[in-house]
Amino acid sequence: MTEPLILTARDNPLLQRIRKLGQDPGAYRKLGQVWLEGDHLVGAALQRGRPLEELVFTESAWHERADWRGWVARARRVVVVPDALMKTLSTLESPPRIGALLALPADACLAPQAFSVVLDRLQDAGNVGSILRSAAAFGVRQVLAIKGTAALWSPKVLRAGMGAHFALQLVEGLVPEDLAGLAVPLLATSSHAGLVLGQAALPHPCAWVLGHEGRGVDDALMARCAHTVSIPQPGGEESLNVAAAAAICLFASRSPG
Template structure:
């Protein structure tokens, strides 16, 4: 049993100051050892994955209208003045409520797992979308090379919409040593994806939005693959390319 809700009406509240940093600083989760999830959809996705928050923060007006919809086992309930919650949020349109979760323990790389390697993918929206595709198409491990957007940052969590909690995530890597074949996309070399015989399990490398996959990982790749683009565009958005490639791998297994 938890005690009754706490109410925060001062912007100088110590908890609010800590959570403001957590919500607005992409690397604060590493220092604080906890995560900020904002928005009811993301928070419900975390509960469905068995995650247990330490705190649940609600905008005061949202709590009045929707508080009874939430279960009792969501940690310490904190009601925050509407204007203060807007200052806490890192979003243009505040999500009205959020969870604080312990940062999951760092995972070790599984060299035999079907994986997605993020090689300097910097846009949080792209990273979150790729995590969603990885989970949807059976790639349970995502490895982030240094220079990739922080995997547990609020914006990547928001874009991932709960996919994080079903994946093995390893970040801050200098390189990867895997026993599964590495596949790299390229606009200039390799066979077309729809004609390729794709190995399973494998590791797909997705590169920087502008520079693509690094030379080092291109050299490590066992296969280079191109996505057919009859419309004539030079390249695809990396999240779109990832979805196409991961779906192709999943379809090849059926």
Template sequence: MNDPTHISSRDNPLLKRLRVLAQDSTAYRKQGQVWLEGDHLCRALLARGHRPATAVFSDRYWPVAPHALRDACEHRVLVPEALMAGISGLESPAGVGFVWDLPATVGPKLGQAAVVLDRLQDAGNVGSILRSAAAMGFAQVLALKGTAALWSPKVLRAGMGAHFALHLVEVLAPEDLGDLGVPMLVTSSHRGDFLHQATLPWPCAWVLGHEGQGVGAALEALASQSVRIVQPGGEESLNVAAAAAICLHASAAAR
């Protein structure tokens, strides 16, 4: 394997591109790549059988970096600590990051279990839902236009590697979901069958709505079932990521 390339200039084209990927939530859509910062995300990518296009290490971390990370790809780059910190979107900059080429964009997979995100705004909620989807056996997540960018740095960090286990499609319109080939279940805080009493189909598509407005009328019209979660403590509603975890677990347990 070739020796790593040393970069010492802040104006290096690669470092300029990485700063954009790290700081612009939708830059990946133009560049076709994502910046995966930190040991955990890098290892998660490798664990799913993927390989980065480029591996970037701080000169301080390189001597102690695990061989799995050092040998992840042919194109390896070493940069000074200060330049790594200039790329980082973390409070404590990591010593390693991968540049990964995104898979080709394709549409929803018909007949497969799915999670549908209807204009969710909070990146932390979206990332948490991706983790729950992957854990509970939902192989695809479909995001309507207006949902936080699925491959943005904040969603990637919140997803903790779940992205690499999922088929992700975004910027969809409600009419794109009219024929998924599985029943569509919408979540509600005030009407529908109580989850613990409902008969849940499998496979299915769970629809999770905007944090304040809930599921939009267009998707409600496509749904075959509306479901709510019993709340004996009397709260008005649950955080959408918490509700997603409960609903997806109920589907997994009922299979």
């Protein structure tokens, strides 16, 4: 087995790059790499066949977890750092003992017939990551992000997505006019009009449009929607969190197969 590269200097260029990726939500766009924190995200990337450029272990992890050694052959390079130094690479209260760098996947081409989610300027990284997780669970193929949406490959979205990124085609930086390339009907939720979820058949495949947490779906984008759909709320709440609404809608419109 190839011996790992041992790094002990805090100002090493590789470690500086990792810090930048961990602290700046949009740094991946400039650096062309994504930083994955923790064995769950790293394992999810490997499970989907994503090659790792750098696989980073703490000294304790490298010596204690022999089952991680099978990942070594699938990384271009393996790096080991002191446990204390790994803490400087993370913004988490409990830093992980393993991480990885991978090349930023190229934006996929918009697939006209795909079961899709459209994110219209969603701001909260936790909501975006949760929606990606639900999308992957219910068979969505692609996620299309309108400009102004939280950065899809940012650390917070990655953590909330729990590996869902690697099961989806992700396209960022779109404008509403780009959605003209979709050949499936667009659906949006509404509290007061349209179809009632559970009481009407929904088209499949379709593209669910999920709007800004405060302002909702842009009017011009709403005008492109074939249907609006309301979610029955017998408990009387005014509205649902967008990530919760997304999970309900995606479950209801999943493939019957």
